[in-house]
Amino acid sequence: MGYFVEVAQVVNGQVASVKVLSDRRERREATLAVAACLAAFGAAFLLTSGAMSLFHRVVYGPVFLSLWMGIGALAAVQVGRRTRARARSYVVGADLAADAFAPVAMDLVSGARDGVGLTVTPGMTGRLFGSGREPVVLESLVQSGHATRVPIGPGARAEVRLLDGTRFIVTVSEAGASSPPGRHPLAFKPLVRPTLLAIEAAVLISMFCAVPTGATLTEADMRSSIPANATPWEVEKLLRHQAQLQARSLHQCFDVLPLSCQRPGYVGVGMALDRSGEIRSNWIARSTYGQDCPVDRCMSEVIARWFFEPLPETMRIILPVQVLRTERPLPDATSLASAPRARHVCAGIH
Numbered sequence: 001m002g003y004f005v006e007v008a009q010v011v012n013g014q015v016a017s018v019k020v021l022s023d024r025r026e027r028r029e030a031t032l033a034v035a036a037c038l039a040a041f042g043a044a045f046l047l048t049s050g051a052m053s054l055f056h057r058v059v060y061g062p063v064f065l066s067l068w069m070g071i072g073a074l075a076a077v078q079v080g081r082r083t084r085a086r087a088r089s090y091v092v093g094a095d096l097a098a099d100a101f102a103p104v105a106m107d108l109v110s111g112a113r114d115g116v117g118l119t120v121t122p123g124m125t126g127r128l129f130g131s132g133r134e135p136v137v138l139e140s141l142v143q144s145g146h147a148t149r150v151p152i153g154p155g156a157r158a159e160v161r162l163l164d165g166t167r168f169i170v171t172v173s174e175a176g177a178s179s180p181p182g183r184h185p186l187a188f189k190p191l192v193r194p195t196l197l198a199i200e201a202a203v204l205i206s207m208f209c210a211v212p213t214g215a216t217l218t219e220a221d222m223r224s225s226i227p228a229n230a231t232p233w234e235v236e237k238l239l240r241h242q243a244q245l246q247a248r249s250l251h252q253c254f255d256v257l258p259l260s261c262q263r264p265g266y267v268g269v270g271m272a273l274d275r276s277g278e279i280r281s282n283w284i285a286r287s288t289y290g291q292d293c294p295v296d297r298c299m300s301e302v303i304a305r306w307f308f309e310p311l312p313e314t315m316r317i318i319l320p321v322q323v324l325r326t327e328r329p330l331p332d333a334t335s336l337a338s339a340p341r342a343r344h345v346c347a348g349i350h
Helices: 023-054 061-087 189-209 232-253 296-303 333-338
Strands: 004-011 014-022 089-092 106-112 115-120 125-129 148-152 157-161 167-173 265-273 279-287 315-323
Touching (some): 014 023, 014 089, 023 189, 061 189, 232 315
Antiparallel strands (some): 004 014, 089 106, 115 148, 157 167, 265 279
């Protein structure tokens, strides 16, 4: 069921403002509000994407797009509902967004599918005229001293006077009547708050999900740190450094050994390297761990997974590697009794 209401504010006998409430205007404002909300979301999406690119951040595309579409849809629905509720009401009060000033905030007139309602409160005076009926005094319609919504149908007319003397004339016409000339600006207050909150939520979630952009590998990055014209001594020093960095993986060879083997030491790692840095063969040339700490075979298996940068030429070399205990404390007597074979060692560099 449609409705068409014209509310005029009269000050000192002059019409100060006129507002029209109708189902057509309600749909129009809701459509414009949803379009404005989606446009704001689209602009925020583009700005966020540009900012993430500027700061070298990246997020998974389908998740990023689904996030913004989902939050944007929820915001548009909320904006549409709030705008329709505001467009079907004539609000008076001290708020800047109210249609007219009044000492008490309320929806003076509200439209709905079941008809138009006039809010009558204690202290309000005036008369209600119906088509073919005697006028009704508004004071008689107040029930139990509380605000009352009085339904008014097509052809009805009400003259309302509030406590401060402000006068309103409410006229209800048949649905589909044409609006008087003049602009009816869109109420932006129901639109701004939910849109901004939703945009802030989408931006924050996007930033939390973003990760740094991976740098592109160049020829300089792929070039070996071992110069092609390096001397054998320079090559050996660089290989020692690379081997010592990978020596942390040797800790797994000590995890199953007795407590007496949980000590730092040195091993001489022999290996044959081709020009690409790949290990062709390896062996343990010397070790400070005796027969009571059999780690040579395990170390050889671990060392076979090491890698080195390309070399000027193939070579066989023995690299001294320092094996260090981890900084974690040794297990106490209680834990040793319950788990005598749980040990923690690590290989590394000081």
